[in-house]
Amino acid sequence: MTTGAETWEAVIGLEIHVQLSTRTKMFCGCELSFGDPPNTHVCPICLGHPGVLPVTNEKAIEYATRIALALDCHIAPRTIFHRKNYFYPDLPKAYQISQYDLPLGLAGHLDVEMEDGSMFRVGITRVHMEEDAGKLVHAGGIAGRIAGADYSLVDFNRGGTPLVEIVTEPDITTPDQARAFLTQLRSLVQQLGVSDVNMEEGSLRCDANVSVRHPGEPFGTKTELKNMNSFRFLHRGLEAEIERQIDTIEFGGRVVQETIHFDPATGKVSSLRSKEEAHDYRYFPEPDLPPVELDAEYVDKVRASLPELPAARKERLVDQHGLTGKEAALLAANKSLGDYFETLAGATGDARTSVNWVLGDLSAYLNVSGHEVADCPVQPAALAELLALLKDGTLSGKMAKEVFEAMCETRKPAADIVAEKGLGQISDTSALEAIVARVVEANPGPAEEFRQGRDKVLGFFVGQIMKETKGQANPGLVNELLRKHLQKG
Amino acid sequence: MISRREVEHVARLARLHFDEEELARLQPELEQIIGYVEQLSELDLSGLETTSHAVAIKNALRPDEPWTGLTHEEAMANGPAVERGSFVVPRIG
Numbered sequence: 001m002t003t004g005a006e007t008w009e010a011v012i013g014l015e016i017h018v019q020l021s022t023r024t025k026m027f028c029g030c031e032l033s034f035g036d037p038p039n040t041h042v043c044p045i046c047l048g049h050p051g052v053l054p055v056t057n058e059k060a061i062e063y064a065t066r067i068a069l070a071l072d073c074h075i076a077p078r079t080i081f082h083r084k085n086y087f088y089p090d091l092p093k094a095y096q097i098s099q100y101d102l103p104l105g106l107a108g109h110l111d112v113e114m115e116d117g118s119m120f121r122v123g124i125t126r127v128h129m130e131e132d133a134g135k136l137v138h139a140g141g142i143a144g145r146i147a148g149a150d151y152s153l154v155d156f157n158r159g160g161t162p163l164v165e166i167v168t169e170p171d172i173t174t175p176d177q178a179r180a181f182l183t184q185l186r187s188l189v190q191q192l193g194v195s196d197v198n199m200e201e202g203s204l205r206c207d208a209n210v211s212v213r214h215p216g217e218p219f220g221t222k223t224e225l226k227n228m229n230s231f232r233f234l235h236r237g238l239e240a241e242i243e244r245q246i247d248t249i250e251f252g253g254r255v256v257q258e259t260i261h262f263d264p265a266t267g268k269v270s271s272l273r274s275k276e277e278a279h280d281y282r283y284f285p286e287p288d289l290p291p292v293e294l295d296a297e298y299v300d301k302v303r304a305s306l307p308e309l310p311a312a313r314k315e316r317l318v319d320q321h322g323l324t325g326k327e328a329a330l331l332a333a334n335k336s337l338g339d340y341f342e343t344l345a346g347a348t349g350d351a352r353t354s355v356n357w358v359l360g361d362l363s364a365y366l367n368v369s370g371h372e373v374a375d376c377p378v379q380p381a382a383l384a385e386l387l388a389l390l391k392d393g394t395l396s397g398k399m400a401k402e403v404f405e406a407m408c409e410t411r412k413p414a415a416d417i418v419a420e421k422g423l424g425q426i427s428d429t430s431a432l433e434a435i436v437a438r439v440v441e442a443n444p445g446p447a448e449e450f451r452q453g454r455d456k457v458l459g460f461f462v463g464q465i466m467k468e469t470k471g472q473a474n475p476g477l478v479n480e481l482l483r484k485h486l487q488k489g
Numbered sequence: 490m491i492s493r494r495e496v497e498h499v500a501r502l503a504r505l506h507f508d509e510e511e512l513a514r515l516q517p518e519l520e521q522i523i524g525y526v527e528q529l530s531e532l533d534l535s536g537l538e539t540t541s542h543a544v545a546i547k548n549a550l551r552p553d554e555p556w557t558g559l560t561h562e563e564a565m566a567n568g569p570a571v572e573r574g575s576f577v578v579p580r581i582g
Contacts, residue, residue: 022553029556038574040566043558059553080541087504089578137575153575156564285541290549294576 068105
């Protein structure tokens with residue numbers, strides 16, 4: 001990035017929180033919920049009452065292990081929980097049970113593909129488990145804002161929800177890369193079936209550590225950027241913060257290590273001006289929770305249960321179906337679309353046509369209609385029927401698109417729509433031959449021109465025949481028959 | 490040595506407020522406590538793994554099965570102030 005005479009480079013590391021989709025909380029049996037009335041899924045443990053004993057959810061351990069393995073992490077043979085001590089009203093115990101120096105997973109990576117097909121690798125520093133805090137609603141003042149609020153309301157339904165925190169190495173250098181990384185991480189976690197990974201609902205959250213420097217120089221002072229609850233906001237927040245840091249330095253100032261808040265409403269970043277002192281969480285081992293020791297057998301079992309991951313699927317789609325890298329990447333990143341394609345390719349036996357339709361008309365329809373693949377009105381078997389009509393020449397490419405649109409609207413089979421609309425291309429040689437003969441006979445002038453060598457005139461005849469047949473003549477056949485008739489003279 | 494600043498820092502972290510007199514008394518007290526524990530560092534513990542738990546058990550896990558927690562009324566019973574089903578806390582920050 002260049003501003004004025006100076007060249008700048010950003011250094012970005014991300015911290016991602018993933019809410020696990022277990023049935024119950026991390027350390028108690030309260031059910032996870034979203035949108036239920038406040039404080040209806042709570043118990044003495046997640047309310048932090050004195051004298052209670054938390055017990056770790058084995059499913060949460062399994063889910064966290066799945067994530068760590070999918071990111072190629074080393075799984076610690078012995079992992080323990082720590083207390084992270086701080087006061088905040090959404091944290092009833094005044095500590096969060098988290099992990100510190102013995103996290104579940106270490107030293108992994110994710111290979112990320114950019115839109116232009118280039119790849120880059122993001123190191124994963126650690127993957128650890130912790131519990132979520134409760135939810136605050138600020139009352140009075142400007143609606144929903146903490147600043148100027150008169151008081152706050154606390155709902156502990158979310159308190160104790162299992163979280164996995166993923167920390168990356170500072171391997172990201174642009175907002176585009178950050179977005180690509182998070183998009184692919186999201187798709188990976190989604191395919192593992194361990195989280196809803198919905199940024200708007202908060203089951204996927206992302207903070208960023210950002211600094212800028214001149215290329216080749218040591219790292220600059222970093223700030224922690226928070227509150228980016230969509231992919232767009234992540235991108236915009238990073239852009240704004242990088243710009244702010246560069247401006248600060250170029251105008252002779254100094255970047256201070258602090259927490260920066262992104263405001264989605266204005267797109268601006270601002271210092272939280274927290275009065276808190278430098279973080280001093282006084283981590284110490286959680287005495288209520290015995291260590292978790294995962295042996296090789298357990299880890300192998302979890303590894304074996306992982307679904308085919310996007311990177312592997314991409315490779316297989318290229319090898320097995322002859323897709324381009326870009327097509328395969330798109331399908332691998334979206335599990336249900338990838339499944340749709342493979343079912344369709346299986347039914348039609350024609351991977352090329354199938355991928356063109358899935359990434360073309362089908363994707364376009366899904367985008368516009370907002371349907372998920374699962375509730376798409378045209379499922380693979382129905383689309384395969386349509387593609388069969390295209391293949392046997394009953395429909396032209398243009399007609400097939402029209403029928404597809406009608407299928408999406410009416411959910412009727414392709415054959416019914418073809419019959420209703422009187423579509424279907426005339427591929428019957430004898431039927432077409434009569435029309436061709438008639439049109440040639442009716443236009444002796446142009447026919448003579450063609451024989452003189454003016455090939456272009458063919459277009460005129462094709463147009464006439466299409467008009468006669470309301471566009472339903474098979475164009476290939478028309479061309480062939482026309483040449484035959486015109487040359488006969 | 491525990492400095493006066495350290496005492497103030499720890500007090501702030503614990504959200505405890507002390508007057509001059511209390512701070513003056515706490516400094517030597519804390520120093521004594523730390524000094525007592527510090528005797529451990531006279532031992533050669535280099536071969537020992539840090540003890541994080543006093544009891545040698547591991548993998549105390551529970552199945553992911555819901556239980557019935559508190560009713561909403563029970564949960565809120567200890568709240569000094571309740572509004573819209575939530576605990577009311579004073580303004581933050």
